[in-house]
Amino acid sequence: MKRVDLKRLLRPHLVKVQTYDALDPLEVLAKKAGIDLDKVIRLNGNENPYTCSPKVFDALANNTSYHIYPDSRQRKMREALAKYTGIGPEHIIVGSGSDEIIDFLLRLFLEPGDKILDSTPTFGMYSFTARVCGGDVVSVPRDELFEIDVEAVREATDSKTKVVFVTSPNNPTGNLATEAQVKALLETDIVVAVDETYYEFSGATVAHLVPEYSNLVVMRTLSKWAGLAGLRVGYAIMSPELVEHIIDIKPPYNINVAAEAALLASLEDVPFLLRNVQLIVKERQRLFSILKDIGSVVPWPSAGNFLLCQFPQGNARSVNEGLARRGIFVRNFSDPRLKDFLRITAGKPEQTDALVRALEEIL
DSSP states (O other): OOOOOHHHHSOGGGTTOOOOOOOOOHHHHHHHHTSOGGGOEEOSSOOOTTOSOHHHHHHHHHOOOTTSOOOTTOHHHHHHHHHHHTSOGGGEEEESHHHHHHHHHHHHHOOTTOEEEEOSSOOTHHHHHHHHTTOEEEEOOOOTTSOOOHHHHHHHOOTTEEEEEEESSOTTTOOOOOHHHHHHHHTTOSEEEEEOTTHHHHOOOOGGGTTTOTTEEEEEESSSTTSOGGGOOEEEEOOHHHHHHHHHHSOTTOSOHHHHHHHHHHHTOHHHHHHHHHHHHHHHHHHHHHHHHHSSOEEOOOSSSEEEEEOSTTOHHHHHHHHHHTTEEOBOOOSGGGTTEEEEEOOOHHHHHHHHHHHHHHO
């Protein structure tokens, strides 16, 4: 057998790229805990425990177009999202989850050696995608309350800086970015990508600024509020010029027919889905109150569908392991600043109750 040194042919920066820490599937989690699949309580992915709209199941079952390529210009989806957002379809592009939108943006703007600014701790896909593109990641730490340090971000901007990412509410800390903070960053004349993945849980947005600022991009997803995480469908609101550039570089059929049908059906059932959002917000608030009363756990305020929880020094890892042995999975982090923290998704009431019982046993 002939053996070729493939590393010699690889792009050098991808030989040992720092990867994104993705979640294990339910089957693996069940095996780890030694329990049946239906006993797993998965509170580590910020997923919607109420799944999707019933109209999605009907749309997928009755769709007769699976043998036909989807519309490369995403006309129906963009029109439906324009109606939902109140912003014209010329401002909207759809991606396979907001992850693909991040990828499109950085492929457009980053050359090797260009920079993105990351207000850490935050969502890991920005830095991961930048590294894949050959860009450099400049980490600008958030302050002691996990708020964006706007002046530090501005000072870190130079001629090689192309994009700054702002997550609002921030994952995993739950903070909202204010409109004033976003406007201050927009004045730097680089691309400001505001990730509003949890918009429906917070109700706070800067999307109305897009027609005014050509360097503003607002990213959203149907993974969380609409329960479509498994179908991978998200979107972004941006200048029409930037939309056309993305259409030029994206795979022509990047959103499959099933995901398109699910998006359209979801947007026909918004009141139902927003009722589920309110149930999740109510459960997040209940979990916050219960954890405060435990005493040894400090939950941080959050505008998302999750809570960042601080444990006594050195205890977070053992708590995480103890929960996993009981079939309850939450999110831990490699970031040294978060070594004493776990992020817990707001689930259904019975999942909250099981989590609290387990925490009381462990602590």
